[in-house]
Amino acid sequence: MAPRHRLPNPEQVRPDEPLSRYLLQSGYFSRHQRRIKPHAFLPEPSTRATSVFRTSGLIETEIWRIAEEHVSGPAGRTIHGRADILVSQVEATGLCVDPDNVPERHAEIVGWPQEKHERLSLAQHLAAVAELRLRL
Amino acid sequence: MSTAQAVSGGPWLLRARVEQGVSEDARRLAELFVDALAFRHSVLLGERYDRAMEALRDAYEEALTSGWDGYRARPVDSFSYIHALSFVSALPSTVPLPEVAVDPDGEVEFEWFRSPRWLFTVSVGRSGNLSYAGLFGGNKVHGVEQFSEGLPEAIVQNLRRILGPQAPVTESRAGSA
Numbered sequence: 001m002a003p004r005h006r007l008p009n010p011e012q013v014r015p016d017e018p019l020s021r022y023l024l025q026s027g028y029f030s031r032h033q034r035r036i037k038p039h040a041f042l043p044e045p046s047t048r049a050t051s052v053f054r055t056s057g058l059i060e061t062e063i064w065r066i067a068e069e070h071v072s073g074p075a076g077r078t079i080h081g082r083a084d085i086l087v088s089q090v091e092a093t094g095l096c097v098d099p100d101n102v103p104e105r106h107a108e109i110v111g112w113p114q115e116k117h118e119r120l121s122l123a124q125h126l127a128a129v130a131e132l133r134l135r136l
Numbered sequence: 137m138s139t140a141q142a143v144s145g146g147p148w149l150l151r152a153r154v155e156q157g158v159s160e161d162a163r164r165l166a167e168l169f170v171d172a173l174a175f176r177h178s179v180l181l182g183e184r185y186d187r188a189m190e191a192l193r194d195a196y197e198e199a200l201t202s203g204w205d206g207y208r209a210r211p212v213d214s215f216s217y218i219h220a221l222s223f224v225s226a227l228p229s230t231v232p233l234p235e236v237a238v239d240p241d242g243e244v245e246f247e248w249f250r251s252p253r254w255l256f257t258v259s260v261g262r263s264g265n266l267s268y269a270g271l272f273g274g275n276k277v278h279g280v281e282q283f284s285e286g287l288p289e290a291i292v293q294n295l296r297r298i299l300g301p302q303a304p305v306t307e308s309r310a311g312s313a
Contacts, residue, residue, distance in 0.1 A: 037247070
């Protein structure tokens with residue numbers, strides 16, 4: 001189970017909170033260029049939201065454990081890495097972070113515009129400021 | 137890989153699907169496919185064409201099923217793929233081939249990357265519309281153009297910008313907000 005201690009406020013995110021977008025698709029990042037590709041942040045078409053986890057108060061092994069329990073494990077996939085970004089960096093683009101807490105610590109980046117070109121532009125901004133963490 | 141091999145080993149999967157289809161969508165797809173193949177002969181030749189086809193094929197095959205990204209991505213859209221074939225064929229030989237990917241909405245995407253803050257992306261819709269976005273240091277552009285005959289001027293202008301001498305080859309991530 002993911003650690004139940006040091007849980008962030010389930011109903012409200014803080015600007016300085018870190019978020020992790022787990023990367024299960026090798027095309028969503030470049031190992032050679034050490035970068036996250038913008039489409040890693042594009043929302044799912046059915047929900048118009050981008051799935052992330054709130055990782056404040058967690059150490060590295062705990063952050064990866066969440067990925068295994070809730071993302072790569074259920075999908076039967078390998079976790080390649082993650083894109084780390086702060087809530088404030090998301091909100092600076094005009095997008096919002098909705099802490100749905102299902103499962104625990106889960107949140108969604110929401111507020112994506114209707115037009116594809118606008119979503120691409122926002123995703124470029126997110127990818128430019130996010131930090132790539134590769135799974136060793 | 138020869139051109140002939142690229143053709144037979146590239147959209148072959150799509151061609152098989154089209155031949156099986158009887159719907160209006162399938163008929164339209166077949167027409168677009170033939171147009172795209174005819175178009176590529178006039179512009180893209182040899183190794184460059186092979187590389188473009190291979191990148192498109194790889195992206196297509198990786199995204200054939202729902203949830204190919206480990207989340208809830210849509211399968212690659214075959215219409216987008218065919219228009220993407222025409223788009224990449226329309227690129228002048230002086231333009232470096234872009235990176236190819238599929239977006240979670242199933243559209244084929246092309247990206248020219250110089251640095252995290254200097255890049256240009258074009259996403260090809262199923263109707264042939266081109267949604268584009270560029271980040272050029274502190275400036276950004278985005279919009280949509282219809283792709284029919286030749287590259288839209290807005291795409292050409294942004295390709296000039298991303299590939300021009302003012303574009304940094306590398307850029308420090310330090311100081312990124």
